[in-house]
Amino acid sequence: MNTPKDDLYTAPLDSEWQKSSFSNGAGSDCVQLMDIAGGVAIGDSKRPDRPELRYTPSEFAAFVQGVKAGEFDHLLSD
Template sequence: MKHEKTDLYVAPLDGEWVKSSFSNGSGDDCVQLMKIDGGVALGDSKSPEREPLRYTPSELRAFIRAAKAGEFDPLID
């Protein structure tokens, strides 16, 4: 079943957050993801009051491919 992007923002956040193993031990780099109906939620565990961003599987795949290819490296100091 294909989901519309707006459907992702009504999907409940009732799964388990998966925290990046690259997050440092002091909790400063806390990127976390959760599988939701129709996609993935991306949150920041330091700011749980913020609404997580939500992405379709194809959006997340495109981002991961670009990150692995180093396309975003110039954005990092």
């Protein structure tokens, strides 16, 4: 039985990747996102050989809300 999460991993990557304007110019901070059917894909442009991660809209929204609330600030280096 397929779940919405299973369906995410069969959705084609047929849009353009979007990279944050905060990625540095040297290309070492290249997290990229793509809107896909049923959610969001997250990839690393430095390592296109690695599979992207895929999240449902509610999973991605929970993460973004946590970032905005500062819940992950302790993970940033000084």
